[in-house]
Amino acid sequence: MSEDISTIIATTEDQMKKAIGHLESELTKIRAGKANPQMLDGIVVDYYGSPMPISQVANISAMDARTLSIQPWEKNMLQPIERAIIAANIGINPQNDGSFIRLFLPPLTEERRKELVKKCHAEGEHSKVAVRSLRRDAIEGIKKLQKNGLSEDAAKDAEADVQQVTDKFIAFVEKHLAAKEKEIMSV
Numbered sequence: 001m002s003e004d005i006s007t008i009i010a011t012t013e014d015q016m017k018k019a020i021g022h023l024e025s026e027l028t029k030i031r032a033g034k035a036n037p038q039m040l041d042g043i044v045v046d047y048y049g050s051p052m053p054i055s056q057v058a059n060i061s062a063m064d065a066r067t068l069s070i071q072p073w074e075k076n077m078l079q080p081i082e083r084a085i086i087a088a089n090i091g092i093n094p095q096n097d098g099s100f101i102r103l104f105l106p107p108l109t110e111e112r113r114k115e116l117v118k119k120c121h122a123e124g125e126h127s128k129v130a131v132r133s134l135r136r137d138a139i140e141g142i143k144k145l146q147k148n149g150l151s152e153d154a155a156k157d158a159e160a161d162v163q164q165v166t167d168k169f170i171a172f173v174e175k176h177l178a179a180k181e182k183e184i185m186s187v
Contacts, residue, residue, distance in 0.1 A: 004145055005158045012138040012162060016131050016169040023127040023173060027180050030116055030123075035062040035105050040070075045077065045084045054081060058101075068103040075099070108184075116184050124177040128170055135166040 028038045037060040044051040054060060058072040058081060072078055078096055085094045085103070091112075095102045108116070139159055146155040 002154070005142065005150075005154070005161075008138050008141045008145075009158070009161055009165060012134050013165050015134050016165065019127050019130040019134070020169060020172050020176070022130075023123060023176060026123045027120060027176060030120055030180070030184075034065040035068045035103070037062060037068065039068070039090065040085070043084050043088045043090075045080050047077070047080070054084065057081065063102070066105045066107075068105070070094075070101040070103070071099070072101075113184050117181050120177055120180045120184070124173050127173045131166055131169045131173070135162055138162045 025038075025041075028036065029041055037055075040054050040060055043054050045054055045057055047057050054070065057074070057077050058070045061069050061071075063069045070081060072081055078098070078101060082094045082096050082101055085092070085101070092103045092105060095104065139162055142150070142155050142158045142162070145158075146152065
């Protein structure tokens with residue numbers, strides 16, 4: 001039975017690591033003052049009838065702290081990329097000069113910074129919900145094992161272990177949110 005418990009806890013921990021990884025990737029998409037090519041990760045372009053991420057149809061680079069440069073591999077992709085950026089509503093107007101698209105990031109206002117912090121906290125809350133959901137699933141698995149003959153003491157110990165893992169990952173979420181909030185609010 002102890003192998004079953006350790007399997008449940010290991011599986012839960014792996015899934016919680018994936019939830020933290022997802023949070024990290026979502027937080028990199030949120031702008032924090034300086035230009036970052038990952039800001040455009042969620043934007044797709046119509047590439048001859050099929051949706052493609054911008055990074056697969058163009059080279060994206062940060063020219064300086066406030067400017068992103070997008071150079072499509074095909075000249076005729078300038079207009080679709082420009083339309084996709086405008087449609088994504090990321091708060092930046094693309095500047096098309098015929099061979100490049102430049103995105104000039106305006107300085108963040110205090111109000112916009114607070115909105116971004118709220119968005120970060122919403123992402124953090126999604127991650128916490130995911131972690132708690134995984135905890136619930138693990139505890140249900142332990143209760144099933146208890147019905148199949150696992151002792152009550154062993155079940156209580158396993159539930160405590162699952163709670164420890166959960167607390168550890170909730171602390172990771174809090175740490176990531178604090179770091180991102182500090183990054184956003186620093187001028």
